[in-house]
Structure formats: C-alpha cells, structure tokens
Amino acid sequence: MLRFITQFFLVMFLLLFLVTPLMAESGQGFDTFTLYYENDFILGTDRDYTSGLKLTWSTPFTRDVTAAKWPSWAYPLINQLPLVNDPDQQRAISLSFGQDIYTPEDIESKELIVDDRPYAGWTYFSVGVHGKNERRQHTWELNVGILGPASLAEKAQNLVHDLNGARDPQGWDHQLENEITFDAIFETQWKLRPHGSSQKFSYDFIPRLGGRVGTVNVYANAGGEFRFGWELPDNFGACPIRAGCVVNSTFESEAGVAAKKIGILFFVAADGRMVLRDIFLDGNTFRESHSVDKELFVADLSTGVSVRYGMIVTTYSYVYRTRQFEDQDNDQAFSSFSISWSF
Numbered sequence: 001m002l003r004f005i006t007q008f009f010l011v012m013f014l015l016l017f018l019v020t021p022l023m024a025e026s027g028q029g030f031d032t033f034t035l036y037y038e039n040d041f042i043l044g045t046d047r048d049y050t051s052g053l054k055l056t057w058s059t060p061f062t063r064d065v066t067a068a069k070w071p072s073w074a075y076p077l078i079n080q081l082p083l084v085n086d087p088d089q090q091r092a093i094s095l096s097f098g099q100d101i102y103t104p105e106d107i108e109s110k111e112l113i114v115d116d117r118p119y120a121g122w123t124y125f126s127v128g129v130h131g132k133n134e135r136r137q138h139t140w141e142l143n144v145g146i147l148g149p150a151s152l153a154e155k156a157q158n159l160v161h162d163l164n165g166a167r168d169p170q171g172w173d174h175q176l177e178n179e180i181t182f183d184a185i186f187e188t189q190w191k192l193r194p195h196g197s198s199q200k201f202s203y204d205f206i207p208r209l210g211g212r213v214g215t216v217n218v219y220a221n222a223g224g225e226f227r228f229g230w231e232l233p234d235n236f237g238a239c240p241i242r243a244g245c246v247v248n249s250t251f252e253s254e255a256g257v258a259a260k261k262i263g264i265l266f267f268v269a270a271d272g273r274m275v276l277r278d279i280f281l282d283g284n285t286f287r288e289s290h291s292v293d294k295e296l297f298v299a300d301l302s303t304g305v306s307v308r309y310g311m312i313v314t315t316y317s318y319v320y321r322t323r324q325f326e327d328q329d330n331d332q333a334f335s336s337f338s339i340s341w342s343f
Helices: 002-023 074-080 153-164
Strands: 032-039 048-058 090-103 120-132 136-147 179-190 201-214 217-230 262-278 297-309 312-321 332-342
Touching: 048 153, 048 332, 074 090, 074 120, 090 153, 120 153
Parallel strands: none
Antiparallel strands: 032 048, 032 332, 048 090, 090 120, 120 136, 136 179, 179 201, 201 217, 217 262, 262 297, 297 312, 312 332
16 A cells, blocks of 8 residues: 555555646636546446546637747647647637556456456557637647556556455456557547527537547547526536547636636437557557457447536436447446546
8 A cells, every 4th residue: 555655655656756847837727626436336347448537727818829929849839730720719728637447357367368348558648729609619638648557547547446345357367568658639529409409408419529649549539418498608528538628728718817607417429430450459569458349330429417516517427338349248337536626
C-alpha cells in the first residue's frame, strides 16, 4: 500500500511538472473541473472495461481568444486546426488526465486465458480544442499515454479491491507490455431543437460524427443523443468517458457569467463504431503480445439523468456495450458518474 501511494504521488508530481508550463499565461484561464468515474461494480461484474477515471480542466467558450490570454501553446492549435479555426465561433480548450483498466472475465486465474481479452492498463494526457456556435460544435483532441505496467493500472485496481475487501485479480503478469501511445480524435455535433420551444421545459436531439486515428484506436463513429428536461444547458449533451466527447466547459453565457439556475434533464444516447484497431484487443503495436479477434462493429446505448444546481452539474449514465471480440461471452454494462463545477 505504501509503495503504491509513493508511486502514485510520484506520477502526479511528474504530471504536474509537465503540465504546469501548459497552464502558464492563463489569464482568463481554466475555470471548470469535470471529474468522471466509471465502473461495473454496481452491476456485480469485474471484467472487460472494468474501470475508468478522468479529470478534465477547461476554459470558458469565448469569441475573443486573444483577450482570453490562454497559454501560448494553444493559439497555433486553435488557429490552424480545421473547423475550429473560425474566429466567428466561440472557442475553448481543455486538458484531461485519465486511466482506463481492462481485465478478462476470470480474474482469479493466474494462467494466460488465450480466448479472453488481455489485462491492460492505460494512463493518458490529452489536449482538446473546441469551437461552437448555437447549432454546431467541433472538437479536436490530441492525446499521449502509456500502456502497460508503467500505467500503474494494476496497482490502482489492487488498491481499490483492498479497500472494498474484494480479491485482487491474479493475472496481471500477462498484461500488455509498456508502450507510449499517440492518438488524434475529431468529432462534430449538431443541435436540433424545435423553434418556439419553451425556455423552461424543452427537448432537443444532438447527432454526431467522428473518428480516431492512432496507436490506441482507429475507428469511425456516429451516434446521437435525445434529451428533454427543465432549463436545458447551452452545451452539446452529456456523455461518459469517450475521446472527443463534448467538454463541460462552464455553463455560462457568452459573456462568461455562469447561469445560476437549477435544471434537470433526462437523456437517451446511442453511438456506433467501426473499429479497425483496438490496442486493448489487438495487443501491443510494436511487439508480440496476447490478442483476441475483435468485432468490427461495436455499439454503446446509454440513458441517464443530469442535475444542475448553480455552478455544479452532476450526471449519472447507465451504459450498455455490445460485444467487442468474437469469444466474448456476454455484452457489457457499466455505470458512469461525473461532476462538473465552475469557479
């Protein structure tokens, strides 16, 4: 336990050492935190995508990015990347740090389970660039991560199991090897809301298209979200941990003043992916490793509720995911929680 805590704080110190220069010069700066946590324990399982943790720090959306005094590294990105380089849009940037954990179904076996997915852990850092108007939003996300024992996923999972009294998974000796990862993600979204709808109670539909290219994943995705409720926020939907997903970058007007309102909404969403590569199933990119035959098409269905109270938004989602590889015995379901707060 002490050794893990020491390693955890060492990783956090290195992260802060690397990220601090990115935060510099942030006059208007980053003013919203979003913490995500996903796990399948509520549903009584401990397999496949079994845990996800992510922290996002984001700026307000603004048209005058020069006056925002963002870090100097952000301007080449937001002024050169297609679709977000339109100065007539409101634009924002975000930074995220997260960790995903994957295990086979039988976590009590110490042997390599050849017909089940590999043990895998991935810890990553990402930069998001976002542009939107009233009806459209574009997002680019660039991330770098570490796969394998250096991700500290095994130690993180064992710590959680120690705290809740569960038995530690026994097969981490067979996890995927250390590897640096790089990915670029793009997603575009539309907001379809009927004209003349009530400003209090309303509904909308948010379709999306996107794709990802890198060493972790290569896929194209399409989906949409239907939501209805009281005081719908001026964003592009709620979502679980997903690369390229909408950033919860303050719940405010363009003037940058947070709307101190109470709101509640319910949503149903679907997302389909055509997957050409998935490192968590295909195995290491640059060396031989355990792998399984993945499914070409994977779908996520989710439903949930989001509650806003002033500067704080909490969201719960139930996510159902179809089989990801050929020998997978069952589809998967997990719970997703997030909380966002502005200051």
